[in-house]
Amino acid sequence: MAYDADVIVIGAGLAGLVATAELAAAGRSVILLDQEPEQSIGGQAHWSFGGLFLVDSPEQRRMRVRDSRDLALQDWLGTAGFDRPEDHWPRRWAEAYVDFAAGEKRAWLHRLGVRFFPVVGWAERGGYGATGHGNSVPRFHITWGTGPGLVEPFERRVREGVARGLVSARFRHRVTGLGRTGGAVDTVSGEVLEPSGAPRGTASSREVTGAFEYRAQAVVVTSGGIGGNHELVRAQWPERLGTPPEHMLSGVPAHVDGLMLGIAEAVGAHHVNRDRMWHYTEGIENWDPIWARHGIRILPGPSSLWLDALGRRLPVPLFPGFDTLGTLEHIMRTGHDHTWFVLDQRIIGKEFALSGSEQNPDLTGRSVRDVIGRARTDVPAPVRAFMEKGADFVVERDLSALVRGMNALTGEPLVDEAALRREIVARDREIANPFTKDLQVTAIRGARRYLGDRLIRTAAPHRLLDPKAGPLIAVRLRVLTRKSLGGLATDLSSRVLTAEGEPLPGLYAAGEAAGFGGGGVHGYRALEGTFLGGCLFSGRAAGRAAARAVA
């Protein structure tokens, strides 16, 4: 039977674009399918902040950060906590990925025209022992141009492939089945959806106008994770994280529906580590939503006081930006879905970054003038907009009014003003205490020793009740779904494996659908900025391996 192309790639997100670009560069013909309209090309990566995990980079060195491949691997393994037989390939991927991040990753991207913001961020700081969870040093490199800046070179290469007649991009093609001939996966079938002018990121119609079936020598699944499908997130929610929250925000568009994973399973692929997921605890409702239940993640500096729903401080070391899943686990034990940041204008102005390309017009638009302008304003415009219009924000001059506002927002008198005042007064007293037993105050002082934090991420320690730092602000935080850490099991060539650990002939997977490599390169937890890089690395491996296989 004749083939329609050498390779079919399912999903035009970052991983699919990278794989397609590699295939076209090797001279292979590709059919690239996506259920969304063309204007949504790039998938989640378009919306992303563009944060990339790099190790021992020139940007780090300029910021006086000493990093190494060995330290990064120690951090990765301490964070991942690999402990299952299924972790054989994820661990191998982790080692290869750290080598990539410490080796050719930056130079490869640089050659493609990708540049980085000079101040390196420090995400997931850990707070446990040296071999435990977290980044020992800052490693979060923000792409100049954020997510769109990272998608750009790969989209360009794919469009060049289209112009050369090698790539046929077919949007509104929704895959519903995979088929095998003589054991090898070679058939992709599905529904053609009606044309859609839905703006990027918004839900497009699922009205079916036809059917398709294509055949190729190899098929690459790059369909993303499950974060937009709350039913699936709840069904796969691990016991160790308690009961899934009743109310969750969505950190991803609706097309991140996870359905393709079941379709791959039906043809023999092994879907592993599905209970491992990466959701954020600092979600706020977007006052100007693009997709349903659209939540924005705050990337916080370390100074906000983090309180549970009853106004009690979260335990050490669950400070803002230290341990995402440790915090989630704790919250789900409190019996409430929400927590609070209590802070002041001085802190919000310096320490709130909002994740998402559209929330950072200065970096996304590559405007040096606007970036400098942001550093000079009291509160950056996108954050100011949330203070003024966000449903989760309470802004008041004094603590009594703030607590009244917090209780009014939840409709229950859960926070006791006297208890909170006692806590804040005691915390404020520690600011003048050079010794202090308050480890958050120690952490703030530690952060300020890093030039990058001192410049743009950590406010100078001060009393929260100092009127000059006000007004006071309380932000209600909710759980926001984002990434699947598990996925289709793959070997280092991105070949999909069966439950017996054998390659399933013809089938490859990359990006979030493959747990960013191996079916879960992160293990239980992530160091951040590792997802986009995981798409680049596994998408490239899939494209190169499939190109070799169909030669």
Ligand SMILES: Cc1cc2nc3c(=O)[nH]c(=O)nc-3n(C[C@H](O)[C@H](O)[C@H](O)COP(=O)(O)OP(=O)(O)OC[C@H]3O[C@@H](n4cnc5c(N)ncnc54)[C@H](O)[C@@H]3O)c2cc1C
């Ligand atoms: C707001 C935001 C900020 C982020 N910030 C960062 C960051 O700073 N650093 C970082 O490392 N990561 C970040 N991420 C995560 C990262 O962007 C994603 O994990 C990554 O882009 C996933 O890419 P992907 O190609 O695997 O999947 P996706 O981008 O989800 O693309 C999958 C594509 O497959 C298509 N598809 C799915 N099923 C089918 C089907 N059955 N038939 C046809 N097509 C199908 C979808 O329509 C979609 O276009 C962020 C994500 C978001 C949303």
